[in-house]
Amino acid sequence: MRQPLTTWAAVSFVATMLLSASGFAADSPLVYQGTDGIGSGKHIVFLAGDHEYRSEETLPALARILAKRHGFKCTVLFNVDPKTGYITPGNNNMPHTDAVNSADLLVFGLRFQNFPADQMQPIADYLSRGGPVVGTRTSTHAFKIPATSPFAKFDYRYKGDEMKGGFGRQVLGETWAGHYGRNHVMSTRLEIIPENADHPILRGVENPWVEAGGYWTEPEANSVVLANAQPLQGMTPDSPEADDKKPCPGVWVRTYEGENGNQGRVFTTTYGASEDIQNDGFRRMMINGTLWALGMEDEITGDLNIDFVGPYDPSTFSFGGHRKQVKPQELAGWDSPIMPARDEAPASEAKPAAKKKNGSAK
Numbered sequence: 001m002r003q004p005l006t007t008w009a010a011v012s013f014v015a016t017m018l019l020s021a022s023g024f025a026a027d028s029p030l031v032y033q034g035t036d037g038i039g040s041g042k043h044i045v046f047l048a049g050d051h052e053y054r055s056e057e058t059l060p061a062l063a064r065i066l067a068k069r070h071g072f073k074c075t076v077l078f079n080v081d082p083k084t085g086y087i088t089p090g091n092n093n094m095p096h097t098d099a100v101n102s103a104d105l106l107v108f109g110l111r112f113q114n115f116p117a118d119q120m121q122p123i124a125d126y127l128s129r130g131g132p133v134v135g136t137r138t139s140t141h142a143f144k145i146p147a148t149s150p151f152a153k154f155d156y157r158y159k160g161d162e163m164k165g166g167f168g169r170q171v172l173g174e175t176w177a178g179h180y181g182r183n184h185v186m187s188t189r190l191e192i193i194p195e196n197a198d199h200p201i202l203r204g205v206e207n208p209w210v211e212a213g214g215y216w217t218e219p220e221a222n223s224v225v226l227a228n229a230q231p232l233q234g235m236t237p238d239s240p241e242a243d244d245k246k247p248c249p250g251v252w253v254r255t256y257e258g259e260n261g262n263q264g265r266v267f268t269t270t271y272g273a274s275e276d277i278q279n280d281g282f283r284r285m286m287i288n289g290t291l292w293a294l295g296m297e298d299e300i301t302g303d304l305n306i307d308f309v310g311p312y313d314p315s316t317f318s319f320g321g322h323r324k325q326v327k328p329q330e331l332a333g334w335d336s337p338i339m340p341a342r343d344e345a346p347a348s349e350a351k352p353a354a355k356k357k358n359g360s361a362k
Helices: 005-021 055-069 097-102 117-128 138-143 166-172 280-293
Strands: 030-033 042-050 072-076 105-108 133-136 187-193 226-232 249-258 263-269
Touching: 030 055, 042 097, 055 072, 055 105, 055 187, 055 280, 072 105, 072 187, 097 117, 097 263, 105 280, 117 226, 133 138, 133 166, 138 166, 138 263, 166 226, 166 263, 187 280, 249 280, 263 280
Parallel strands: 042 072, 042 105, 105 133, 133 263
Antiparallel strands: 030 072, 187 226, 226 249, 249 263
16 A cells, blocks of 8 residues: 555654664765675775666665675665755766775766766776776766766767767777667567677576667677677567567677776676566676676686575666655665665556566566
C-alpha cells in the first residue's frame, strides 16, 4: 500500500538521527567500507549522474558487491539537490568530488553533466594523471560543457584536435553516436568475440544479456572489443535478432594517456542500466572489468562472488523515473534497499515481480 507522506517523513527523520548517531553526517558522501579481501587498501569512486538509466541504482549496487565481497573502499557520489539533499539525477551538482583525490579507480555513470569548477577540477586532475577508468552507458556523453568553460575539452562534441570528441572519445573510446534499437522494445545480446574469449574480463562470463536497447559505436582504433552487441526484437534473451541490426561493439578495453604521460586502463560498455545488472553474465563482466582496470587481472576467477548485497529492486529505467525523496545516506550499510520506494504504486497497480534475468531462456 502507498505510505502516507507523513509516515515517510517520520521514517526519514529517524533514519537521519540514526545515521548521525552512527557517526555519519547526513550530507557526507556514501561510503561502503570493505575489510578483508583482494581489494583491501584500494579506493574506488563511483560517479552516478545520468537522467535515464538509473546509475544511482546500478552503481551503489556494484559498489556494495566490491566492498562487502572483496574488501574495497567504495565511495558513491550522486547528483544531489543542494536545497533538499535528495538524489536528483541529471542536475549538474555532485558534492564531495574531492573524494576523487584519493581514488585508485573512477567508475563513470554520467550523462550531459556540467559541474561547477570546484566539483569538476578533481575529475580533471584524475584524468590528467592517467588514472584508470570504467565507463558505463551514457558516459560516452558524460559531459555537456559550454565552449567558454575551462573544462570545455571534456564536452562530448568538442572539436579541438587535442581532445576531439571529448572525454567519451579520447578516454572511453567513443562519444555519443546515436541509438541503435528501441528501449523497452528491443533488448540486447552481448556476443563474446571468439578470439578474445580468454581475456581476464571474460572469465566465468556466460550468456550476457541486457534489457537496454543498443547504441551504435565505432570505438577508437586501439580498443580491443570483448563483446559485440546484437539488438533483439523482444525483451527476453531468446528473442529473435532484429532483422536490420547487425552487431556492433558493446564492450571493449583500451588505454588512454594522461597529460603526465601515464597510460590509464579503460573498461567501457554502452550498457549498465539499472535492470541490466540483474543478468549474472553482465554483472560478472562489470566486476571483472573493474578488477582488470585496476591491474588486478590475476585476482579474477570464474567463480568470483558477484552476489548482490542487500535488497536490489531496480526501477524500470526512464526519464524522470528515479525513486523520489531519497538521500544518499539512506543507502548506507549492507541491508538498506536500493532504492527505498517512496512513491510506490498501490498493490492493485504494482508491476509483476521481476523474474531472474540470468541470460537463460525461460
